Amino acid sequence: MIDRQNEKKATPVTFAQRGLAMLTIFYCVSFSPALAAAEPQQPLWGDTHLHTALSGDAVAYGLLRSPADAYNIATGKRVTTPEGQIIQLTRPLDFLVIADHAEGYGLVKAIIDGNQKLLKDPVIRRWAGMLEAGKNALVGQEMIQAQSTGNLPDVIKDGQDITRGLWLDMLKTADAYNQPGEFTAMIGFEWSAAPQGNNLHRVVVYRDGGDLAATRLPLDTAVSGMNPEKLWAWMADYEKETGGKILAIPHNANLSNGQMFQMVDGDGSPLSASYASLRARWEPLVEVTQIKGDGEAHPLLSRNDEFADFETWDIGNLIGSREKSSDMLPGEYAREALKNGLIVQQQSGSNPFKFGMIGSTDSHTSVTASEENNFWGKFATTEPHPGRWVKHRKPLQKDGWQYSASGLAAVWARDNNRASIFDAMQRREVYATTGPRITLRLFAGWSFDSSDLTDPDIASLGYSKGIPMGGDLTAAPAGQSLSLMMTASKDPQSGNLDRLQVVKGWVDTDNQTFEKIYNVAWSGLRELTAEGTLPPVGNTVDVADASWTNSIGEPQLSVVWTDPDFDSNQHAFYYVRALEIPTPRWTAYDAKRFGESMNNEVPMTIQERAYSSPIWYTP
Template sequence: MNLPTRSVLVTAALTTTLFPLSATSNEYAHDRAKVTETLGGEDYSPYAGRDFPTVPLFGDTHLHTAVSVDAGTMNKLGQEEAFRFARGEEVTTTHGLRAKLSRPLDFVVVSDHAEMYGLMPQLLSGDPEILSTPLGKKWYENLTAGDPALAFDTAMEIVASLSDDVVPIDNPKATKKAWQAYTALADRYNDPGVFSAIIGYEYTTEGANNLHRNVLFRGDSDDANRTIPFSQYDSKNPEDLWTYLADFEARTGSEVLAIAHNGNLSNGRMFSMNAYDGSELTVEIAEARARFEPLYEATQIKGDGEAHPALSPEDAFADFDTWDAANLNGTELKTPDMLPGEYARSALKRGLEIESTLGVNPFKFGMIGSTDSHTSLSGFEEDNFFGKHSGVEPEPDRWKHEVIAAPDPDLTIYGWKQAAGGLAGVWAQENTREAIFDAMMRKETYATTGSRMLVRFFGGWSFTEGDTLTRLPADAGYRKGVPMGGDLSAGPDGAAPTFLMAALRDQYSGNLDRIQVVKGWMDADGETQEKVYNAVWAGDRALDANGELPDVGNTVDVANATWTNTIGAPELLGVWQDPDFDPTQKAFYYARVIEIPTPRWTAYEARRFGVEMDETVPMITTERAYTSPIWYTPES
């Protein structure tokens, strides 16, 4: 039995003598009515009783390791190294470089390709299940013969086999073993409250046209092990994936979602107005997509997918890390009519069109970013970028390496074209698999190109500038409106919607230039329109007659890969009201936050290695964030 010390007893006695507890204070300790009466109807603590999401989390939902067939031909780092790197540990890359993030991520999805899941590590280790197949035996012998040329040719043959209609090595036993090893590893690295290792994989179909999806599980290995990854060898039709996911949920009671891969290389197919087979879109297909694809990957290493300058010619910020020459491998040139089916903004407008005739919006998605790195490293930082795959790790000439070689040399993608991005921002209740999944389902997410800026965006009918004069803008946001990803109900007669927005810069990145509101709507003639409004900005700049804002400036010293935060602002808060609102027209709104110019990864590389790159290579970037939209639908 532990007894209080004499000093504790004396202190307690003195406290009771000098400051006796009154009957009133004892009453208040248990009488909420008296507390409310005394404090004027509110608790003293502004945080008591708060039930809205307050935890900003950053992660990567699209990461490949040696377990993916295409990565495993070059990458020697496995899934464990991927988890370790993401949670902030130092690892050694395939080429022997030490690598570490500036700050740990909050969550990661190691989303290795479903196709022949786990083949490369099993093949290289001489797994009996793989060697029992004739092709597996041949590939193993070629890779281990000690002939570099033969090994390279075999690796290319293995990657090329991913385009086959029939699975080259059909061994469900080996796939199940690799999948269950991964889910067990994810459970081991999952640390609720600290780091979430979310279980997932990538469904890869129409390889050159990038109609891929990352599938995420809400639960643990017990849930995920009730299936194995659904692959293109099961079906190349994404609609069949949604059916498969619906069946999985019905059979297991577990929840899953899919995130559409960035569509800028899909040559118009990602956001087609038709079904996969070219037939008319049906209500059932539209509902399935809306249900199972709540998010879209708007930015990643292979370019940015928010907007395109040809689709948004009046948008000065639309041409950012643009990849628009052809599909992924350069086998099909891109034509202008393909662009609307590839970019987030045009897809959101297409969703309004489809909804007006079908009654369902299949493209009602939120925004995230992720890397699509094939190095096992979530390398999205400009000064810490390890490239798309292990063949383009940092070295003096990687800026001109052929990352993607096309039949036409003019379509070849060189190393400098890679973007150091992106990142998924999530507003959650806590850092757990379940809370992050739930935030994704309600689309309370945003994409960034790599910066960890904090962004809030709310829509309502009664926000005022007074709502920005607080360190808790979200308190007014949730109380008076809906967050990013939400739907605005009809407002008072004659009212126009107001939007409360706030952004706080990443402590390691540039100050903020501005917050813009991007609006898309359907006019009285059934045509979709768009407009970008400058809503909040840094400094004493003023809008001109066209609503344009002068440039914030540029402090980048390219030669030294540095900049100063002497321009811009560390935070921006404001309220904006739609000046062109028509209550009869469907619309969506999302916020885009722009940082001041900072050095691009190519500038850091040129300085480190003392190389001079071609004049066409960009050395400066403007990191940015895109929130999930808020939709307005007329009551009628």
Template sequence: MRAFLYVFLTVILFGCQQDKQKTNDKATSEASGQASGTQGMESTGNATNVYWGDTHLHTNLSLDAALGGNTLGLDEAYMFAKGEQVTSSTGLSAKLSRPLDFLVAADHSDGMGLFQSIEAGEEWIMNTAQGKRWNSMIKSGEGAEASVELIKAFSQKTMDMEPNDPELQKSVWSMTVEAAERHNNPGTFTAFIGYEWTSLIDGNNMHRVVIYRDNKDKTINYLPAVTYDVQDPESLWKHLSAYQEQTGGKVLAIPHNGNLSNGLMFAETRINGEPLDESYAKERSKWEPLLEVSQTKGDGESHPFLSPNDEFADFETWDFGNLDFSAVKTKDMLEHEYARSALKLGLKFKNELGTNPFKFGLVGSTDSHTSLSTADDNNFYGKTPHAEGGADRWKKPFMASDKGTIYDWQSVASGYAAVWARENTREALWDAMKRKETYATTGTRMTVRFFGSFDYNQDDLDNLVDKGYEKGVPMGGDISNADGKSPSFMIHAVMDPEGGSLDRVQVVKGWANADGTLGEQVYDVDWSGDRKIGSNGKLPAVPNTVDLEDGSWDNATGATELKTFWTDPDFDPAMEAFYYVRVLEIPTPRWTLYDQLKYNIKMDDEVPLTTQERAYTSPIWYSPN
């Protein structure tokens, strides 16, 4: 990073302020004796700090992770997330350059304990042809291949055995809860209790990560929902509702990888084929306040087919087929798979039903199956253990079927969840997730603030946070009652001190027209350098300064921070609308370039070697009513 020194002081000063707040949070929590959290208390007050974490990590308790060679358990996963050095499943030393603030070990609820039974060759396993085959494959070192077979058998409902033994599930769930309790340290590190609900409808991904606000006393005796027999998300919502009614606890769910659902994730009908109604809309909005928009299996903000005028929409696009690659993708599916199009569909249903079923905020997470929660391109351990390292990992098949092959070079070093909260506790972070005061990144740890109101003025930028809350709402909020005004927004982005400087800040707007059609517009609202908007309405691209010979780049081409006040020039007070912020870094090395340099190899020309990291905030919604 040849020109980094000139931005060093500004970024370090900002970071010191953040670290000071975290230290104060820790001292406050410890002084209050919060060793077991603040169960039942509401997290109140304006968010003062951003916390970084991963809401979606798998350990060797997940069947597919264990079959794929993951030997690391919950303790190692938490240790790694907290910044400690561990040894990976393939013998590599692994450590984060910066610890995370929180983690959800979201092991699959289906098949809990099944791998251990297969590996041990237990009688009930060996009585089935599949069990014998998978046991033999594990012993011969073909666990990854067995994992692919098992995923297909599970998704197509062709398993010879019952994947969910209640006693096994109870035992593994107890291990999950106890580990989270051991590693949860209010004020310093939050270990959420959670799991992944793994619905696969004919191979179409409908997965959700479930996250509890609660501690052991409420969660340990309430087993997770499973999906092998009932895969409709409405059954999960009923399960979550029953949990809250019976325990007095709180829980939410986060869908992910709509890009692998083949049009099912944001379909305009229920799973049973009936049209969406107000009851469905209210339930989905209640239980699913967030969407995981970026992870190792592709970015899910938008697609170039859906957003042809957005030159940044084709980012780490996975549009091959469904999760097990049993069916290919067709263009008519895309509208019901990506975040931006789903947010627009939500406005349409708001007009029709009175409630928006797709009113979600955004987070990123890894979905790593290695127990190593890293989205850093220069420290990427792959999606699965077979891709943790090595000169040939880029060309190994990630998924292969008669429909084609997806290779490991197409895996993405993404993403992280950023949460604005007052303190680092289960309660404060969960409450922030519920109110959608979150944003997603593709691995960068840039800091982003976003506020909206009808009452801001340019001078409010000088006291952005206080005025932002006092006169308006943060990301995830709602504004209404235009009263003859256009909405204004305050945005502040600060670069990641270990990443690329900032290229630009964009506001993405979506709206519903009176005739039921939907629209979108991307506005460049602030940027680095002296570039000017061209006659085509586009801002020229920032130079790509990445040196492919040594992996360096020039941060002088971008900005340390971008801060702006913007008013919608095309506002129509009669139309439902949403606004979210996308912040782009300048180009930096992708993990594939770091591998190419590390192993002194030459990858195929189709392999991208640079990337443009970004952040997506949760939207702010406008409603005429």
């Protein structure tokens, strides 16, 4: 407001002074053009799937670290374990979603703290005794089994008073750590449906702050049942009642025994247009890589893809109740789901599997460390110590060395705040990495050419001439082919880049799906074979020393690629896979640190990678 009373007392300003002020204002506004840019200029790095001691299975396995501990770790602070080990990330995150299980939210901690209401139940009392006796792992297994079969004690199902208090405390903590522009504490929880152990879990992420999230408790499968459509209805009600926004991210389809991406709905009916549009509306992303394996592709589904067998976890489901069979695989892997989505799109006009791809950890340690040389394991029992790599020797269970130090979510957001990050997720302008901070950009259009790569502002050019990852192209101009402009830069703390590949999937008029891998940019003087493959990049890893050299590979790869097989009448999708040169796996670092000799079956090297979100073409 202008102070008219003191207006006459203001110091006079000469014309020259006014001109200088105007000049100064002009330069302040225009000197930093990136501040006014509409498009995001750099990726934000985060984890959308981290558990704390509010998750029953985490605390049952010995975790006592709180949400505050998780935020402190994510923002780069040091935390000391009871054993005296120092936990610290090499680089802080830009954002974090703490996604504790809605089922029994915080109640195991309440059991340990001696909550009398819970201890009236005989099963709870038995678990309390087992926890006191140090049988945490057994309690965790029993809890997962009870949750998956719907047999949690009634006192847990009815424990809303306890859950409400813990949820409100969590929201206050998230809001306290949320510092827009520096670090974003996004609010979330995990809806943990697992009928008979078949994983249908979703992480639910809010755009909102604690004020709106507090209006409802996290949805528990004891209330909703196991059908994801019930979750979507709950999400719709939340948005209608609060005016807020919310989305869901499925994960670990590889443990669903074919149910995550099956071609029928929850009632067993073929996928309809309404189902397809609902699923695409509420689930714009899929977590495609994490601790429990990689879910981009499977070697039996993509037999011509030499890199499809990567950190593959394809034994059984969450509780090992049924061995995996090959007929389940098409409903478990992202690439196959993307292809099947084209069939539904062609038949109904809507695509249920139109998702972007991210990575996250699913760590149950409050530690969001996804680097091979700083891997803190899945549970407190698998934090760094000698022997954590060994076999479990149980049917349908993975061995310790088969866990992956993965992954990260990269988000092309305009600002580091809840709204901007959420909006980027919703429009699918995101990508996944298996841990390294590879910078990856992808644009599609009809008029890109190689000279565009010399533009000093490739991003602005990409937005002006095309669309970014996660977007749609339609109705190709007559006689033109789709072109992709892509650029990738190595993580400064990781390996050089081996190659960039385009993964294309399409469907013909007979509803038959196809895929093809194109090597489009690569390091060194290698040449493509007649089949389009490349010789391996090489390997500089010294396993005994857990080290490597960047004497092979390239720090950056860029290319404009035009689809040589483009058919303007076919539904198709495209995404980019960026591969690093081989580097030491976490098992090699453990072997060196603890002086261990591991079995020959244990991999000691890894080719880390990034997966862009797809771009879709619709005739």
